[in-house]
Amino acid sequence: MKMKKIAASVLGLSLLVPAVGQAQEAPTVNDPAADLRADLDYLLSEHFVLATTTMVKEYLDAPDADAYTQSLDQNVADMTPAIASIYGDEGAAEFERIFRGHNDYTADIVAAAQSGDENARAAAEEEVEEFVVEFSTFLDAATEGNLPQEAAEEAIRAHEMDVLSFFDSFVEEDYEGAYTTFREGYDRMYDISAALSGAITAQFPDQFGDYKVDSATSELRSTLNNLAAEHHALAVMGLKSGVDGAPNYDFITWAEDMHTQDFKEVIGSVYGEEGAAAFEDVWTTNHIEAEGELVSAYIAEDDEAISAAKEQFETFSNDFGAFLGTATEEKLPTADAQAAVWGHEELKQKALETHVAGDYTASMDTFREGYKYMFGVGEALGNAIVAQHPDKFASTEMPEEMPNTGMGGSQQNSSSVVWVGIGAAASALAAAFFLRRREQKA
Numbered sequence: 001m002k003m004k005k006i007a008a009s010v011l012g013l014s015l016l017v018p019a020v021g022q023a024q025e026a027p028t029v030n031d032p033a034a035d036l037r038a039d040l041d042y043l044l045s046e047h048f049v050l051a052t053t054t055m056v057k058e059y060l061d062a063p064d065a066d067a068y069t070q071s072l073d074q075n076v077a078d079m080t081p082a083i084a085s086i087y088g089d090e091g092a093a094e095f096e097r098i099f100r101g102h103n104d105y106t107a108d109i110v111a112a113a114q115s116g117d118e119n120a121r122a123a124a125e126e127e128v129e130e131f132v133v134e135f136s137t138f139l140d141a142a143t144e145g146n147l148p149q150e151a152a153e154e155a156i157r158a159h160e161m162d163v164l165s166f167f168d169s170f171v172e173e174d175y176e177g178a179y180t181t182f183r184e185g186y187d188r189m190y191d192i193s194a195a196l197s198g199a200i201t202a203q204f205p206d207q208f209g210d211y212k213v214d215s216a217t218s219e220l221r222s223t224l225n226n227l228a229a230e231h232h233a234l235a236v237m238g239l240k241s242g243v244d245g246a247p248n249y250d251f252i253t254w255a256e257d258m259h260t261q262d263f264k265e266v267i268g269s270v271y272g273e274e275g276a277a278a279f280e281d282v283w284t285t286n287h288i289e290a291e292g293e294l295v296s297a298y299i300a301e302d303d304e305a306i307s308a309a310k311e312q313f314e315t316f317s318n319d320f321g322a323f324l325g326t327a328t329e330e331k332l333p334t335a336d337a338q339a340a341v342w343g344h345e346e347l348k349q350k351a352l353e354t355h356v357a358g359d360y361t362a363s364m365d366t367f368r369e370g371y372k373y374m375f376g377v378g379e380a381l382g383n384a385i386v387a388q389h390p391d392k393f394a395s396t397e398m399p400e401e402m403p404n405t406g407m408g409g410s411q412q413n414s415s416s417v418v419w420v421g422i423g424a425a426a427s428a429l430a431a432a433f434f435l436r437r438r439e440q441k442a
Contacts, residue, residue: 027393029382033201033211034218040193041225042375043079046368048159048189049233050075051106052182055167058110060246067360069107071368076100086200087142098138102131106163113171128164132157139196147199155192162188175251183230183255190226216393217386224378230259232344232374235291236367239352242295253292260288282323286316294349298356310349317342324381332384340377347373 050072057065076099084092105127112120136156140149162185169178194213201208212218234256241249260283264276290312297305321338328337347370355363386393 027217027386027390029217029221029379029386031211031215031217032208033197033213034215034221036200036208037193037197037213037218038221038225038375038379039082040197041190041222042229042372043075043082044193044196045186045189045226045229046371047072047075047079048163048186049371051103051163052166052185053237055106055110055163056170056248058107059113059167059171062244062246063358064240064355064360064363067364070361071364072103073100074368076103086204091142094138095142098131098135102128102135105131106167109164109167113167125164128160129157132160139199143196143199143203146202147196151195155188155195159185159188159192170248173247175248176254178248179251179255183258186230186233187226190222194222217382220385220393221379221382224382225375227259227262228374228378229371231256232348232370234259235348236351236370239291239295239348240355240363242292243298243352243356245299249295256288256291260284282316282319286312286319290316294352298352313345313349314342317345324384328381328384328388331387332381336380340380344370344373344377 050068054065054068054072056062057068076096079099080092080096083095087095105124108124108127109121112118112124132153136149136152139147139152162181166178166181166185169175169181197213201211201213234252238249238252238256240246241252260280263283264280290309293312294306294309297309318338321336321341322334324332324337324341325334347366351363351366351370354360354366
């Protein structure tokens with residue numbers, strides 16, 4: 001079965017609270033607690049991406065602003081059934097009332113920025129603060145105190161400040177500051193989902209048994225999802241901004257470069273500079289660089305150049321799929337990995353093509369489909385890594401040692417050996433990235 005079909009089959013994120021028995025003997029990234037956290041990772045991180053990008057589109061009076069607004073509203077609608085599956089229809093209705101309403105407050109902030117009305121901005125900020133208190137109170141009551149109001153309030157307020165700080169920097173044309181904040185705010189949503197999912201599992205021990213949202217396998221899956229989905233978001237945002245000639249284009253691509261460095265630095269910390277350079281080469285050649293070439297081709301309306309750029313994505317899919325197959329010692333078969341990477345590339349290109357054609361609703365639908373798709377890819381890759389190193393993921397805690405790939409001190413070997421070593425490095429990538437992020441936050 002092709003990986004694309006496998007990924008699609010796991011993308012129906014339902015957030016249903018299951019009845020479970022004892023933990024499975026073999027470690028896996030699929031368990032009730034990890035599934036719950038992954039679902040919240042997806043929904044909450046997508047909310048942040050859509051909220052910030054919608055504000056930018058509305059501020060610029062972009063032709064696709066309405067499509068973004070509709071997608072942001074649909075994100076809330078997608079959350080509601082998930083909440084109902086846990087807290088019933090009444091709880092879901094209250095959640096939707098509170099959460100949907102706060103999207104209107106961000107629209108008020110955009111309008112205040114466009115008009116320069118400081119009083120309107122102050123009024124909108126008061127509404128945001130009311131939301132912070134009301135929603136944190138709701139979460140405290142819903143989780144029966146497992147997520148205390150004070151802790152929830154602190155987390156939600158920090159999220160709202162991320163959104164406001166991003167938007168204010170954008171309005172001030174401090175685009176580097178804006179996208180630095182974007183990345184920080186995006187990352188924070190995964191912390192929030194971990195806290196909320198942890199509160200829910202603590203609230204319903206009969207349904208979740210011994211499964212933990214902060215187990216080694218759950219952390220691995222969440223970290224892979226974080227990396228994969230952020231790449232998709234930045235890639236599509238960059239492509240669209242580029243063909244539109246938007247003022248933030250260079251800084252979205254800058255943020256994507258910073259995302260690449262997150263990968264490179266982790267691999268460098270484990271396998272040295274030569275290994276990091278080999279990773280960067282495969283990730284950027286025929287991939288990140290090709291995105292810039294595709295933008296230039298669309299601006300020039302050069303069909304031949306457009307086709308050439310798309311062919312580069314096919315080459316990247318084959319190369320990176322082979323990279324992942326080697327990394328997991330074929331626990332994720334190369335052919336399946338290549339199909340999974342190409343599935344992402346197809347959705348990325350389709351989101352741009354429909355945008356250029358002026359079908360903004362279809363473009364946003366495809367963007368959201370692609371964003372959700374990445375969580376299936378993260379899940380599949382996580383299971384391959386766990387299957388490859390079951391002893392490192394058997395406990396309920398994050399492993400203190402990274403999987404031993406056998407590279408040793410052989411970093412001075414030929415480039416072909418480095419390539420194989422870097423493939424093996426991917427098995428340690430997610431855990432190392434997680435630990436590095438935690439160190440940065442400390």
